Amino acid sequence: MPIAQIIDAIDCAATKWCNPAWPERIACRDRVAQFTGFSPEVVDRSFDLELRNYRADSLWRVLRREIGDPGVLDGAVFDINLWGYTTAVGPNLVAAILSGNVPGLPALSIVRVLLAKAPMIAKVASGEPCFAAEFVRSLHKISPVLGDALLVTYWRSDETEQLREVTTEVDTVIAYGGIPALKALRAVLPPSVRLLEHSHKLSVGYITRDHLALEQSRLAKAIAIDISTFNQQACITPQAYFIQDEAGTVASFATMVAAALEAMSRKLPLGTLSLSCAAAVRLARLDNSWVTAIDANTSLEHDKGLEFTVTTAATLGQYESIRNRFLCLIPVSGIDDVVAQLAPWRSHLQNVGLGCEPTELTPLLHQFSRIGVSRICSPGRMAEPSMMWCHDGRTCVAELLRWCDVEMHELIPKHES
Missing domain, CATH: 3.40.309.10 (Aldehyde Dehydrogenase; Chain A, domain 2)
Known part of the structure; x- marks a missing residue:
């Protein structure tokens, strides 16, 4: 699926979620407020700040900032610095341990994984199990192909066997959580699985x-x-x-x-x-x-x-x-x-x-x-990070990717010195 189609689908879903009068958003907001104890007004503001980041312009900008030419996600692109061809591929399967303390935040990991063209198993938090499933459902209505690439599920934190079963099938794990929880997660991950963690800050x-x-x-x-x-x-x-x-x-x-x-x-x-x-x-x-x-x-x-x-x-x-x-x-x-x-x-x-x-x-x-x-x-803007920010100092889409370069090959046009 071309990256442009993926971005268009995410943008369409984000447009719906940014409409405070959209019935699906209102219903989800009320459920999130019930689970978290946040007032509906706080949940609405959280939705506004989080979901505006997933409009098309923002997504194209983050790709250009992190990987240069988004075309590398669709195939080989000629790189004049390499003087050869390069392409980028995402993980075969990603597992994500999502956070439940910020309404709307689970969409961040979902969108990043989709930009890397990877399928995903997302485990929701017990304190807020609603939003991620509703966001994926809205994506599925727009693009069944993308929706089918995303599985939202839940298991208890003490169900380590369930975690082991999932992590034996994936090659990358994205995890939000406290230091003890992330330490416990690292202990059960196979050595071949890459962990991209975001601990408490x-x-x-x-x-x-x-x-x-x-x-x-x-x-x-x-x-x-x-x-x-x-x-x-x-x-x-x-x-x-x-x-x-x-x-x-x-x-x-x-x-x-x-x-x-x-x-x-x-x-x-x-x-x-x-x-x-x-x-x-x-x-x-x-x-x-x-x-x-x-x-x-x-x-x-x-x-x-x-x-x-x-x-x-x-x-x-x-x-x-x-x-x-x-x-x-x-x-x-x-x-x-x-x-x-x-x-x-x-x-x-x-x-x-x-x-x-x-x-x-x-x-x-x-x-x-x-x-x-x-x-x-500036003070007053602390809760409004853009997708372009290097989250925890990292390029979070680029770090999902693996690169393959073609250089020093006879089929590459000769460099004119």
Whole structure:
């Protein structure tokens, strides 16, 4: 099947999913909200942000960025640098262990595998088993050939025999999950199977002193967007923001962020937390209230319910945060302080929301890239990565492919020196 036909089919499905009035989307949204506890408004925003990435223009751009000439997926293409012919082929069969914490995210792995012209077995998460099957069903209606290349299924995480049976049939596994889960997966994979893993990551923000002085109101609203989208469940959303200023200034800014989050909660309500998540938020608030009682340099802001919490702290501490719109603002002296605090987590870093002045951007890009950050964007855009972003610093379509080159062959036209 030509790559152009594959992209046209995906684009057609994405167009339907980007229509908030499409009945199939509404039905799926309500089921996802029921399973995850997210409000329907949060699920809708998640669908909007995720599924717009799979329009045709975006897919052609990601192929051109990662592999140069998309024609290599359809056959031999002459490469002037090789001075020969080259072609790219995808895996014979891919298994994907999908994430369930971000509505719409399973489409990312499905689309990448289809762009590599590979069939796929997709295991959904127990916490959100709905979307992947509905997305594949919509693709099947548009292109039965593509739909038949995709199997959506489920098995429990403790059903290792089921996992072994699947992985003996595939040559590539894509997996999302925590570090223990991925370690357990690696232990059962045959040596010949390639594992492309996306483990839990840490994302943060950083706002410089000069930028904060000019943009406080706008930045508070932007941070509220970063926190409210996906309810901080996605790795790309920030668990903390570093603020280059004194503790008193940061505490005042925390009040502005809390007000922005309160306003955002009326437009994008959190949803319903599980008992364990609600207890974690309440316990963290209690811990922070004790800290603020004895340390005048810290602060705590939250609503009467559980919609949002904003606290200030001297250091990052443990990167596995409470999530569910629980944000920590950290006063710092500058980028060296930020780098020092992030150093223990360099293998887990992903996204930085960077508020800075024009002259500060390039030096800060160098600093963050050196410690493992793979994406930098403006505050307020942290939850909106494009398909063109090198996810976790990798070219995720290209890494699925295997290349075959023809060089130094008598049938290749002679090079004119």
